[in-house]
Amino acid sequence: MTMWIDKLVGDLADKKSYLEYKARVKKLPPGYRETAKALERYLMYMGPSDDGKALIAMVGDLADLLEQSAADATPIRLLVGDDPAEFAETFLDNYAGGSWIRKERTRLADSIDRAIVEQAKL
Known part of the structure; x- marks a missing residue:
């Protein structure tokens, strides 16, 4: 009975x-x-959109990281570095699941690989 409830809500x-x-x-x-809001916005856009468990783990770990950093008074710039997008991408690499952008990157690379194979046949 709970299966249909899970599918619905x-x-x-x-x-x-x-x-x-x-x-x-x-x-x-x-x-x-x-910082949490900004990282969440980026990670939700780039993150594991097809894996709810990975998404929940990711935001939980993000909260852990920021809570610990706040407790230790770690400067935000020291935490995220000079390139916050690079920090977010590295953080995101720890979680399974694919976002549309990850899928498109893979699709692009595969298409180019196929094109190279086709060109080699000529």
């Missing part, structure tokens, strides 16, 4: 975990809170 445990993550972010000091 999604995995309630994942939703609960996500809401817990959002509550944790609200408790962060302002700079860390803004």
